[in-house]
Amino acid sequence: MKLEYKSYQQDLELGREIGIFQYLELFNIDVPILPYKVLDHLGKTHAQKFYQELNLLNKAIPNLEKIMNLSKELPNLDWVLPMIEQKTINQAGLLSLYYFLKKNIELIEIESFSKKEIPSLQKLTDQIDIYLDARKGCLKSDTKIDQLKKQIQDLESSIDELSKRYENEIFNDTNLKMIYPWPKEISPDHSALEKIKKSSLLKTVKNNDHQLIEYIPPKYLTEEIAKKEKMEKIISSYYQQIISKLNMAIFKKQKIITLKYEERVKLTYQYILLFCMKKHKLILPEISKTLRFEVAEGILPAIQNKREKQYVPLNINLNKGSNVLFGANMAGKTSVLKTIYFLSFLVSLGLPVPAKKLITSIPSNVKIHLKSSGTIASNLSSFGEELDFFSKDFTAGSVVLVDELFQTTNPLAGKDLSTIFLKYFNHKNVLFFCTTQYPEIIKIKNLNLYKMKDVNQNIFNSINTLSDLLNNMPFKVEKVSGDKTYIAKEGTMALLIARHFIKNENIKQSISKKIKG
Amino acid sequence: MKKLHTICFIGSDKNAGKTTAFNFVYAKLGIKKINTVLLSIGVNGEDFDSLENHIKPKIVVKKGDYFVTEQNRLKELDGLYDIVKIFSPPNFKKIYVLSCTHGNLPVVLEGPNEKEEILKIKEFIGSYFDQANILLDGSIDRQFIASEEISDEFYFSLLITQRLEQIKKIKNLIRPLTYDVVIPQIKSFIKKISSDRYKTIIFDESLNIIYKGLEISFLDKNLLIKLKENAAKKIYIYLNGALTNHLWEILSPFKNLTLILDSFTQEMISNIPQFKDDTIKKLLLNKVKLSGIFLREETSKKSDIFLPENVPVYNLFREEALDEVRI
Numbered sequence: 001m002k003l004e005y006k007s008y009q010q011d012l013e014l015g016r017e018i019g020i021f022q023y024l025e026l027f028n029i030d031v032p033i034l035p036y037k038v039l040d041h042l043g044k045t046h047a048q049k050f051y052q053e054l055n056l057l058n059k060a061i062p063n064l065e066k067i068m069n070l071s072k073e074l075p076n077l078d079w080v081l082p083m084i085e086q087k088t089i090n091q092a093g094l095l096s097l098y099y100f101l102k103k104n105i106e107l108i109e110i111e112s113f114s115k116k117e118i119p120s121l122q123k124l125t126d127q128i129d130i131y132l133d134a135r136k137g138c139l140k141s142d143t144k145i146d147q148l149k150k151q152i153q154d155l156e157s158s159i160d161e162l163s164k165r166y167e168n169e170i171f172n173d174t175n176l177k178m179i180y181p182w183p184k185e186i187s188p189d190h191s192a193l194e195k196i197k198k199s200s201l202l203k204t205v206k207n208n209d210h211q212l213i214e215y216i217p218p219k220y221l222t223e224e225i226a227k228k229e230k231m232e233k234i235i236s237s238y239y240q241q242i243i244s245k246l247n248m249a250i251f252k253k254q255k256i257i258t259l260k261y262e263e264r265v266k267l268t269y270q271y272i273l274l275f276c277m278k279k280h281k282l283i284l285p286e287i288s289k290t291l292r293f294e295v296a297e298g299i300l301p302a303i304q305n306k307r308e309k310q311y312v313p314l315n316i317n318l319n320k321g322s323n324v325l326f327g328a329n330m331a332g333k334t335s336v337l338k339t340i341y342f343l344s345f346l347v348s349l350g351l352p353v354p355a356k357k358l359i360t361s362i363p364s365n366v367k368i369h370l371k372s373s374g375t376i377a378s379n380l381s382s383f384g385e386e387l388d389f390f391s392k393d394f395t396a397g398s399v400v401l402v403d404e405l406f407q408t409t410n411p412l413a414g415k416d417l418s419t420i421f422l423k424y425f426n427h428k429n430v431l432f433f434c435t436t437q438y439p440e441i442i443k444i445k446n447l448n449l450y451k452m453k454d455v456n457q458n459i460f461n462s463i464n465t466l467s468d469l470l471n472n473m474p475f476k477v478e479k480v481s482g483d484k485t486y487i488a489k490e491g492t493m494a495l496l497i498a499r500h501f502i503k504n505e506n507i508k509q510s511i512s513k514k515i516k517g
Numbered sequence: 518m519k520k521l522h523t524i525c526f527i528g529s530d531k532n533a534g535k536t537t538a539f540n541f542v543y544a545k546l547g548i549k550k551i552n553t554v555l556l557s558i559g560v561n562g563e564d565f566d567s568l569e570n571h572i573k574p575k576i577v578v579k580k581g582d583y584f585v586t587e588q589n590r591l592k593e594l595d596g597l598y599d600i601v602k603i604f605s606p607p608n609f610k611k612i613y614v615l616s617c618t619h620g621n622l623p624v625v626l627e628g629p630n631e632k633e634e635i636l637k638i639k640e641f642i643g644s645y646f647d648q649a650n651i652l653l654d655g656s657i658d659r660q661f662i663a664s665e666e667i668s669d670e671f672y673f674s675l676l677i678t679q680r681l682e683q684i685k686k687i688k689n690l691i692r693p694l695t696y697d698v699v700i701p702q703i704k705s706f707i708k709k710i711s712s713d714r715y716k717t718i719i720f721d722e723s724l725n726i727i728y729k730g731l732e733i734s735f736l737d738k739n740l741l742i743k744l745k746e747n748a749a750k751k752i753y754i755y756l757n758g759a760l761t762n763h764l765w766e767i768l769s770p771f772k773n774l775t776l777i778l779d780s781f782t783q784e785m786i787s788n789i790p791q792f793k794d795d796t797i798k799k800l801l802l803n804k805v806k807l808s809g810i811f812l813r814e815e816t817s818k819k820s821d822i823f824l825p826e827n828v829p830v831y832n833l834f835r836e837e838a839l840d841e842v843r844i
Contacts, residue, residue: 091595092614138619240593
């Protein structure tokens, strides 16, 4: 199975960067019954039901590995179902249907669901069994047909002999060595041409600058060939009758076959999700009816793969309304947003997620705006892009993520716009989460405030490069109250970082004076 | 002998007599007692030739032999064959069936057009049989037929006419057979660094990669830049795409260049003056084992086509019939 998300329109580059397509590849398993699955947002009700079913299935399966192995043997019937409907099933379609029914019964027997359909499916399998030798992949024949087949073989030998007789007669008549029915051409000045023209065994047709010789096979040969063709017709008609009989019987069960097949495809998809979930140590989210997002050790694999052992999973608890994240530069604020986007996006598609625990509502929509310097493609400045992002209404239940809220314009306007938007979203039925550098935001009442944990200031004695700094960043989110002290500290942290890495001594001294206050 | 041996048939044009050649070799092989599988790239064995308005020779699969075809081609033949394997999605775009005939059976062969699908079928055949000959009705349009993974030996069917376009096709098919094959060291290097994505790869004598081009070669502006930058050096260019007139015009001024063609089916150049000079050395990545050439002559006039030496040439339409070969 290959998972595809075709309507990924938000930002293809972002999708690649955060590894959505790579994540979907975790679920690639070669299962003929489900070669592709096109994902789409499930919608709140559907997603809730889907996760509920997955949870129940997860608890109910006795042996997932065995079930997966059997599921891999289920043939694809997408091409057979229309044949059943049109009563045109052929030998190959019949064999595939037979194997599907057999494997499906095997699966039902080890599954913990109702087994009441087994007799009906078994009856159809038995009916096919009468005419189909599944082991050999052929239709069964009776003694009469076997005899006819033997007679055809004898006739073929006879036709071969008679062909040789005909060829000898041609040679005697025209001096031309021919092998019936191989084609032959001769030049117009060929010595045998006159004889051929007079012969009753051959004729010539002009073809470009040569003569094409055509056969006039004698009656003894054509009669034998006709005899063989007649027998072939009897055999063919015999098998067509069997096929026709089977088509009628199968057509009567069309509804149940289609239903069982669709159910099996759906179940197979769920088994694949659960199988891969266990294989890659993923989890199913707990679905909350109220708008929230609480994750323990949430992972963004694209970053985890880069940072390997130094990767710090995300722990955060967001609620309905406006949620704000402060933090020093390079502290990992954007990665937090991307992780939440990634996990929420997976939930909206009904997939297992990489985390230890995730309690979340089903987002009606997941939107993210990351800081940019504008794009030529959109013909907008970075401020224009941000306004464009907010110009669309967010449906109730949306998860809206914004990096560096309104830092795309001058700080005074940016601060005012941020305040207006945060106040607005704080009373809306959306989960709004942004990062910001505006300390004034803290004055807004009832905001959920978070900050990135600061780096230990002592590390400046032991680090030389920005990469060293990154390696020492705690990358942890802390919930904070409305007091302003940590905002001041955060400003100091940016000064400390700048002082440590800037080489110019004059600037260093000025920064030091500023830090001392 | 290898477990699987694939004999590939290529026609220079429509009505070059490929099916007749196919039947001839198939009939000769029938004497040997090795499993035989008939496979086609795309469709072959259709009864009627709409181009020339006449009935074409059929492929009749002999009793006990195997064939692969698209399931719709088996309508009306139910009961006359055993199904060994059904090849279905996701690895295949259509449904193909590997079957064994109960008796002699005229079948329209239709196989996949993609290399990966042909390889999957070969992989199964290799696992199913201890030993087998595969007769592959190839298509000249499919460059991958020349790959060692696909074909072990070839038969060409050539349509000899007075029409320049047909003569050009034959020359393009025959000419690369005179090229030397790259030394094993370069061959393994190319195999290591190449993939279907890369249309051109430039490297030097010390096997340092200079350039890997993703774009179609003659549209690739960076290719020309890299060639100019390295014009003084002895360099190789591996080409995984058609060698067209336009590309040849780009490449031919670089005298220190050695051109390596992935397949002998790549040359699509007309007789342009630069080509006649033939200043650039050309090599083939894979050795081509050509076992026979079948001619279908529409004209008796002599042409300037030089057929390779030491390769048997047959004219089944004009020569004396061979006793041991019956359809």
